[in-house]
Amino acid sequence: MTVFKGYMRIMKKNTGLILLYLGIFFGVTMALQAAAGKETYTSYESEKIKIGVVDKDNGPLAEGLVKWLEGTHHVTMLEDNREKLQEELFYRNVEYIVVIPEDFYESCMVNGESISVTKVERMCFCSLTTSSVLRRQVLRFQHF
Secondary structure (H helix, E strand, O other): OHHHHHHHHHHHHOHHHHHHHHHHHHHHHHHHHHHHOOOOOOOOOOOOOEEEEEEOOOOHHHHHHHHHHHOOOEEEEEOOOHHHHHHHHHOOOOOEEEEEOOOHHHHHHHOOOOOEEEEOOOOOHHHHHHHHHHHHHHHHHHOO
16 A cells, blocks of 8 residues: 555656646647548549550450550550560569460450460569459450
8 A cells, every 4th residue: 555655646746747748648649630630532543554465366356355454554555576575574664464365266265265464573562462453354354
């Protein structure tokens, strides 16, 4: 009981300082809350990925895939040259390259083969996320 009485004496003696520190703490907390509360987020906006497309088919279905990808991403048409494709990936002009094979309808739509997607390797989690999003979008087009 002596320890408790000693604690209460110290608290009574320093009541002014305790209230001052509590006032400062709550004042700073309320100021930060007021400043942070001004930001409002209206809606979700997806990030556009820079995609390069190599169209070996040049058919109407391949054009449909390119137009569908252009609706959600930045699409650049590339020629089928391995060195130029590697250069585009190296300089980060594109993050992914979608290769539409010859006989796109036969190989991918009828036989169910997947379209090849080449990506830039990164050391962060975002690469895994964007890669899976792009793969799902291409697969959704194939099964649409």
